[in-house]
Amino acid sequence: MDRGKVVSNALHAQQLGKRYGAHWALRNCNIQLPRGCIAGLVGNNGAGKTTLLHLAAGLLRPSTGSIEVLGTPSHNMAMLLPHIGFVAQECSLYRQFTVSETLIAGRKLNPTWDESLARSLVDRFKLPLKQTIGKLSGGQQALVAIIMALAKDPELLLLDEPFSNIDPLAKHEIGKVIMELAFERSLTILISSHVLADLEALCDYLIILAASQVRLADSIEHIMEQHKLLIGPSESFEAIATAYPVIQASHTGRQSTVLLRTDEAVSHPAWEQQDLALETVVLAYLATRESSWEAHASSILPSFQKEVFS
Numbered sequence: 001m002d003r004g005k006v007v008s009n010a011l012h013a014q015q016l017g018k019r020y021g022a023h024w025a026l027r028n029c030n031i032q033l034p035r036g037c038i039a040g041l042v043g044n045n046g047a048g049k050t051t052l053l054h055l056a057a058g059l060l061r062p063s064t065g066s067i068e069v070l071g072t073p074s075h076n077m078a079m080l081l082p083h084i085g086f087v088a089q090e091c092s093l094y095r096q097f098t099v100s101e102t103l104i105a106g107r108k109l110n111p112t113w114d115e116s117l118a119r120s121l122v123d124r125f126k127l128p129l130k131q132t133i134g135k136l137s138g139g140q141q142a143l144v145a146i147i148m149a150l151a152k153d154p155e156l157l158l159l160d161e162p163f164s165n166i167d168p169l170a171k172h173e174i175g176k177v178i179m180e181l182a183f184e185r186s187l188t189i190l191i192s193s194h195v196l197a198d199l200e201a202l203c204d205y206l207i208i209l210a211a212s213q214v215r216l217a218d219s220i221e222h223i224m225e226q227h228k229l230l231i232g233p234s235e236s237f238e239a240i241a242t243a244y245p246v247i248q249a250s251h252t253g254r255q256s257t258v259l260l261r262t263d264e265a266v267s268h269p270a271w272e273q274q275d276l277a278l279e280t281v282v283l284a285y286l287a288t289r290e291s292s293w294e295a296h297a298s299s300i301l302p303s304f305q306k307e308v309f310s
């Protein structure tokens with residue numbers, strides 16, 4: 001594979017699905033992950049995050065649809081393997097190897113191995129070179145796994161809940177390293193996490209999965225522009241709900257709070273726009289039930305035409 005080849009999407013999933021027996025772990029998944037972005041993957045337990053990452057890493061075959069990574073079908077492992085770094089949820093290092101032996105294996109197995117990066121990161125995180133992996137703490141093992149993936153100098157880095165065992169300071173440090181490398185090397189990163197604050201600190205793109213389907217996949221900047229949180233009188237809720245796609249609504253007495261998704265400016269004398277946090281948007285999408293989502297999805301199509309409410 002030619003590293004210089006220009007492919008605008010690092011990952012392109014079309015109607016991607018993965019089924020185990022009768023159970024869909026992921027379905028109707030359409031994602032175009034722009035090259036060079038740092039994307040967060042957030043979703044409820046069992047939503048399909050690990051499944052999507054395994055499909056991208058070529059460890060699973062799709063049941064339906066397709067997934068291309070760096071312009072190549074992801075099952076073409078032989079071609080893609082040198083270009084992808086993958087850190088699985090469970091640390092997949094050899095427990096009986098020392099840290100030093102692990103680095104040697106990395107150097108021997110990876111043609112693009114960056115030895116000075118690996119050594120400097122092991123030093124920076126004070127990881128004991130002579131200690132076996134099995135005797136490191138969970139957080140130290142996770143750091144070694146991330147360092148191994150970074151030193152491989154991949155074009156796409158897939159990280160499945162990489163920070164869950166890492167202490168806050170080390171997490172901050174490794175986050176900085178990841179962002180610097182992403183910038184310097186035009187690395188594309190897809191990170192799954194349940195900690196939204198971690199994703200907000202690192203990512204410029206977000207994929208929200210719920211009930212095995214993509215609810216939203218977009219740049220965080222556009223997500224924040226496109227969603228509006230409004231408070232207004234319950235009596236005119238129907239008018240606003242008819243005019244704009246409502247992602248979530250709650251009603252207390254005579255007051256309604258609505259989260260809308262629209263690129264248009266929303267202004268109405270009776271409705272006041274509130275400051276919006278990314279967490280509010282994420283929680284709203286995670287809370288949408290499968291049945292109500294089908295109805296939502298059709299109303300959120302780009303061709304949606306609003307009628308001015310009055």
Ligand SMILES: Nc1ncnc2c1ncn2[C@@H]1O[C@H](COP(=O)(O)OP(=O)(O)OP(=O)(O)O)[C@@H](O)[C@H]1O
Binds near residue numbers: 049
């Ligand atoms: N090997 C398997 N066999 C059968 N079902 C599976 C298998 N792997 C995953 N699943 C199912 O697929 C669904 C998605 O699982 P997945 O691990 O992708 O979710 P997740 O979003 O990563 O969850 P979590 O946040 O809990 O790690 C779940 O319902 C899970 O039970």
